[in-house]
Amino acid sequence: MAVHGGVTREPGHKKHKATQYIVGYLSSLILTAIAFGLALTHTMRVGPLIVVLTILAGLQIVVQLYFFMHITEGDGPPFHALFLILGLIFTFAIALMSVWIMGFPAFMAQVS
Amino acid sequence: MPSGFMQFADKYLMWKEGPMIWGSDVAILLVSIGIVFVLTYFHKWKWLWREWITTVDHKKIGIMYLICALLMLFRGGADAELLRTQLAIPNNHFLSAEHYDQIFTTHGTIMILFMAMPFIFALFNIVVPLQIGARDVAFPYLNAISFWLFFFAAMLFNLSFVFGGSPDASWVSYPPLSELGFDPGPGENYYLLALQITGIGSIATGINFLATIFKMRAPGMKLMHMPLFTWSTVAACVVIIFAFPALAIAIALLTLDRIFGTHFFTILHGGNPMMFVNLFWVWGHPEVYIVVLPAFGVYSEVVATFARKRIFGYSSMVASLMLISVISYFVWAHHFFTMGAGADVNTFFAVASMLVGIPTGVKVFNWLFTMYRGRIRMTLPMLWTIAFVPCFAIGGATGIMLAAAPADYQYHNSYFLIAHFHQVLIGGVVFGMLAGMYYWWPKMFGFKLDERLGRWAFWFFNIGFYVCFMPQYALGFMGMQRRMYTYPADMGWNTLNLISTIGAYIMAIGFVFIVIQVLYSVKYGERDLTGDPWDGRTLEWSLPSPAPHYNFAVIPTVTSRDVWWELKEQGRTDELKPKAEDIKPIHMPKNSARPFFMGLAFFVAGFGFVFDSMWLGFLGLAGVVACLIARALEYNDDYHIPVHEVVETEATLGRLG
Numbered sequence: 130m131a132v133h134g135g136v137t138r139e140p141g142h143k144k145h146k147a148t149q150y151i152v153g154y155l156s157s158l159i160l161t162a163i164a165f166g167l168a169l170t171h172t173m174r175v176g177p178l179i180v181v182l183t184i185l186a187g188l189q190i191v192v193q194l195y196f197f198m199h200i201t202e203g204d205g206p207p208f209h210a211l212f213l214i215l216g217l218i219f220t221f222a223i224a225l226m227s228v229w230i231m232g233f234p235a236f237m238a239q240v241s
Numbered sequence: 242m243p244s245g246f247m248q249f250a251d252k253y254l255m256w257k258e259g260p261m262i263w264g265s266d267v268a269i270l271l272v273s274i275g276i277v278f279v280l281t282y283f284h285k286w287k288w289l290w291r292e293w294i295t296t297v298d299h300k301k302i303g304i305m306y307l308i309c310a311l312l313m314l315f316r317g318g319a320d321a322e323l324l325r326t327q328l329a330i331p332n333n334h335f336l337s338a339e340h341y342d343q344i345f346t347t348h349g350t351i352m353i354l355f356m357a358m359p360f361i362f363a364l365f366n367i368v369v370p371l372q373i374g375a376r377d378v379a380f381p382y383l384n385a386i387s388f389w390l391f392f393f394a395a396m397l398f399n400l401s402f403v404f405g406g407s408p409d410a411s412w413v414s415y416p417p418l419s420e421l422g423f424d425p426g427p428g429e430n431y432y433l434l435a436l437q438i439t440g441i442g443s444i445a446t447g448i449n450f451l452a453t454i455f456k457m458r459a460p461g462m463k464l465m466h467m468p469l470f471t472w473s474t475v476a477a478c479v480v481i482i483f484a485f486p487a488l489a490i491a492i493a494l495l496t497l498d499r500i501f502g503t504h505f506f507t508i509l510h511g512g513n514p515m516m517f518v519n520l521f522w523v524w525g526h527p528e529v530y531i532v533v534l535p536a537f538g539v540y541s542e543v544v545a546t547f548a549r550k551r552i553f554g555y556s557s558m559v560a561s562l563m564l565i566s567v568i569s570y571f572v573w574a575h576h577f578f579t580m581g582a583g584a585d586v587n588t589f590f591a592v593a594s595m596l597v598g599i600p601t602g603v604k605v606f607n608w609l610f611t612m613y614r615g616r617i618r619m620t621l622p623m624l625w626t627i628a629f630v631p632c633f634a635i636g637g638a639t640g641i642m643l644a645a646a647p648a649d650y651q652y653h654n655s656y657f658l659i660a661h662f663h664q665v666l667i668g669g670v671v672f673g674m675l676a677g678m679y680y681w682w683p684k685m686f687g688f689k690l691d692e693r694l695g696r697w698a699f700w701f702f703n704i705g706f707y708v709c710f711m712p713q714y715a716l717g718f719m720g721m722q723r724r725m726y727t728y729p730a731d732m733g734w735n736t737l738n739l740i741s742t743i744g745a746y747i748m749a750i751g752f753v754f755i756v757i758q759v760l761y762s763v764k765y766g767e768r769d770l771t772g773d774p775w776d777g778r779t780l781e782w783s784l785p786s787p788a789p790h791y792n793f794a795v796i797p798t799v800t801s802r803d804v805w806w807e808l809k810e811q812g813r814t815d816e817l818k819p820k821a822e823d824i825k826p827i828h829m830p831k832n833s834a835r836p837f838f839m840g841l842a843f844f845v846a847g848f849g850f851v852f853d854s855m856w857l858g859f860l861g862l863a864g865v866v867a868c869l870i871a872r873a874l875e876y877n878d879d880y881h882i883p884v885h886e887v888v889e890t891e892a893t894l895g896r897l898g
Contacts, residue, residue: 219483230519230574234586
């Protein structure tokens with residue numbers, strides 16, 4: 130709760146319908162299930178699998194931001210846009226650079 | 242005695258381990274009895290419950306963080322003295338190898354997560370709302386939850402010493418060493434669960450302060466009007482929010498491996514232990530910036546106040562803070578250059594690591610230029626700040642040496658590294674936190690800490706520091722590796738190790754002086770009657786010390802940077818005194834016992850999982866969920882302080898305009 134100025138409970142906040150949350154929840158579950166299924170069943174080779182999983186993770190982020198964090202709404206100065214861009218940079222830096230580091234590029238160049 | 246009890250005592254209370262455990266048992270028992278006796282004798286139980294345990298006031302939460310941080314500094318410091326005693330002479334058997342492992346593990350973990358983190362949170366809590374003209378943080382209830390999660394996590398971690406056994410796979414706890422196959426027993430579980438719980442609290446604190454600073458600044462305070470400590474809090478919170486989830490994932494996966502039999506990090510079943518190392522440092526490197534950025538903020542405040550000058554290069558200070566918090570995400574692999582990811586990877590991270598030195602260098606020069614031609618007063622906060630500059634410069638230079646990937650293959654995990662990171666973490670973080678503690682102590686408690694005793698502490702600690710850590714650079718070059726529990730006599734390391742140990746003892750004397758200083762000053766310290774004992778520059782000094790629980794009777798309007806200083810220069814300080822007719826009812830959050838019980842529930846859950854007791858673990862988690870639901874159904878969590886009460890309080894403080 131906010132003491133003054135008000136971070137929550139601002140008047141004029143739009144009410145959100147339950148359907149939006151249910152759709153968001155179900156789609157995040159489905160995306161997770163697809164990712165798990167692909168990882169468990171070994172139907173794809175590792176290279177393409179990583180690409181598909183990365184795309185699924187990206188979609189997951191979109192679902193979270195749109196359905197739960199109401200990214201398209203908001204008032205006041207756009208701090209959150211700046212921080213979202215920063216967050217995206219960090220996310221991609223960490224995820225892609227981890228793939229890079231943990232792929233042991235030097236070692237792989239030697240064995241292939 | 243019945244054999245059942247003896248089995249329990251051997252297995253869980255570790256009574257076969259010898260006098261150190263017995264001593265700790267007795268000490269804990271005596272201290273507990275002492276606390277209970279004092280509280281009962283002086284009828285303070287109700288006071289403790291009402292004023293402290295259930296409080297959501299940021300100032301009180303900050304004080305509790307501070308007390309915990311100092312206690313943990315004592316625990317971590319005692320660990321350090323034991324380690325150095327063991328290493329003082331070759332072939333020493335003061336500690337066994339196993340005990341040595343346990344003690345360096347708890348030393349590292351406590352110093353980073355249970356000393357440095359609460360210390361920065363203490364300063365965030367005490368300072369930030371007052372500096373930006375707010376009445377509390379954005380989410381006071383969440384703030385209390387953060388504190389109690391930290392508190393019970395620290396309890397859980399420290400409990401391992403006397404119940405079940407301490408973790409012993411070092412503060413980084415790399416698998417496969419930290420996996421069940423090599424490290425059975427509850428020790429490592431204690432580490433994992435305690436870090437998980439305190440990590441949740443830390444993320445919440447990061448969100449809380451970011452929201453506070455962006456949403457609750459006094460009218461007129463633009464972002465570029467904010468004091469630099471508040472800016473450093475922004476930078477640190479950004480790093481907390483993005484870095485701590487990586488730690489949470491890394492240790493959650495390791496916990497699943499150990500408790501539920503998964504194979505994320507066990508090689509035999511297709512896991513990859515190096516992935517833990519990678520994830521750990523995705524958090525681990527930003528973490529050192531999390532703790533050092535607030536220290537930079539403290540130095541900026543202290544230098545400006547005691548040089549009586551505006552900070553030199555304010556905008557470049559802000560820019561470098563933000564740059565550090567971004568670049569800190571692109572350096573983590575320099576902790577494992579030797580893993581062998583290859584020249585391309587190492588080159589990238591080596592260059593990034595050197596780049597992060599540039600904004601840090603900018604800040605150091607700005608502090609020096611602020612001092613240049615200033616009228617410097619050598620008070621305690623200023624002393625620690627000045628001592629920080631050369632110390633951090635040497636630490637930074639050796640850091641650049643370590644960042645050079647080819648050279649790092651020589652220094653990696655040697656005592657050179659140990660000396661380097663102690664130099665930046667003690668010289669940067671601890672000096673900064675102590676400077677901050679001395680600086681804002683009058684604001685917290687209404688009296689100054691004694692100057693003379695503080696100088697003794699300062700000199701002992703500083704001289705001890707160099708005596709302790711300079712020899713370790715040489716030891717690293719001579720081939721001494723970290724985490725060795727003993728060494729043969731013919732390595733040529735004997736003299737330097739002995740000197741280093743003597744330095745550690747001198748630092749301990751310095752710490753004892755700080756304790757004496759605090760106790761002495763409670764009674765004899767100079768009282769702060771004006772609220773502005775240092776002739777400060779920012780809004781917190783416009784309030785009485787300690788500040789009333791609603792902070793500002795009337796929220797001030799800010800027109801410039803260093804607003805309090807400007808008003809003093811123009812003789813307009815009376816404008817900040819509230820007028821009776823301006824005072825309106827003040828909207829405040831109610832106290833709540835639920836954060837405390839939520840922490841307790843997390844403690845029960847953690848304790849259950851540590852001992853593989855699923856029913857107890859899930860019972861604790863059910864308690865957490867119950868607290869969440871109860872909160873969701875709560876509607877009367879706020880109240881208004883009536884005008885006459887505010888007027889009375891302000892009148893007794895002599896502040897009514």
